[in-house]
Amino acid sequence: MKIQKTQGYQIIQNWMNEKGQKPFSFQEETWDLYAQNFSGLVVAPTGFGKTFSVFLAVINDFLNQPDNFKKGLQLLWVTPLRSLSKDIAKAMQTAINEIGLDWTVGVRNGDISASEKQKQTKNMPEILVVTPESLHLLLAQKSKTKFFENLQCVAVDEWHELLSSKRGVMVELALSHLRSISKNLKIWGLTATI
Numbered sequence: 001m002k003i004q005k006t007q008g009y010q011i012i013q014n015w016m017n018e019k020g021q022k023p024f025s026f027q028e029e030t031w032d033l034y035a036q037n038f039s040g041l042v043v044a045p046t047g048f049g050k051t052f053s054v055f056l057a058v059i060n061d062f063l064n065q066p067d068n069f070k071k072g073l074q075l076l077w078v079t080p081l082r083s084l085s086k087d088i089a090k091a092m093q094t095a096i097n098e099i100g101l102d103w104t105v106g107v108r109n110g111d112i113s114a115s116e117k118q119k120q121t122k123n124m125p126e127i128l129v130v131t132p133e134s135l136h137l138l139l140a141q142k143s144k145t146k147f148f149e150n151l152q153c154v155a156v157d158e159w160h161e162l163l164s165s166k167r168g169v170m171v172e173l174a175l176s177h178l179r180s181i182s183k184n185l186k187i188w189g190l191t192a193t194i
Contacts, residue, residue, distance in 0.1 A: 008062070015099050024049055027052060031060050034057035041189040042188065043191055043194055044192065054188045054190060058074060058152060061152070073127075073148065073150065073151050074103075075128075078132060078156045080162055085129045085131070092129075105126070106125035135174050151178065152185070153188060154187050156171055156187070158190070158192075
């Protein structure tokens with residue numbers, strides 16, 4: 001079934017229409033491929049909606065088959081740019097609220113307080129925005145299997161920033177480990193340039 005004929009797509013399209021927007025073809029293609037269990041790489045200029053291409057693919061998947069989702073972390077968003085973490089999380093949370101889901105988006109990096117990290121450890125949000133370093137610290141915790149067992153997707157933002165770097169190797173090792181915890185994990189990269 002093409003993604004445009006699904007209930008989730010209609011909900012997302014209605015939300016975008018209310019904002020005077022419509023999806024770009026690369027966003028619809030990402031949503032379609034994601035629904036078919038593909039992983040991939042989204043290449044589009046800055047400001048054209050790469051974030052929403054993958055983020056809304058996960059939301060669409062949930063809207064179309066909510067019974068397949070268990071409580072807990074669904075989308076792990078890895079960004080090398082700590083300074084953008086709060087903006088990314090805010091944009092996602094705003095969209096989630098406007099669409100009408102009860103999901104929460106959290107941020108975990110060196111700027112987050114110990115009490116907030118402890119709160120996340122007890123009850124992970126559905127979406128977590130992390131840096132490569134914070135991801136490795138999460139993977140070092142005893143509860144890591146509990147954190148990631150229901151994870152549906154990992155999105156690696158600014159993929160080009162990580163290529164051929166120590167941080168990139170950290171992410172690759174983390175992805176390999178996450179695949180051993182969550183067998184059907186989809187991995188998507190996002191970049192403005194390759």
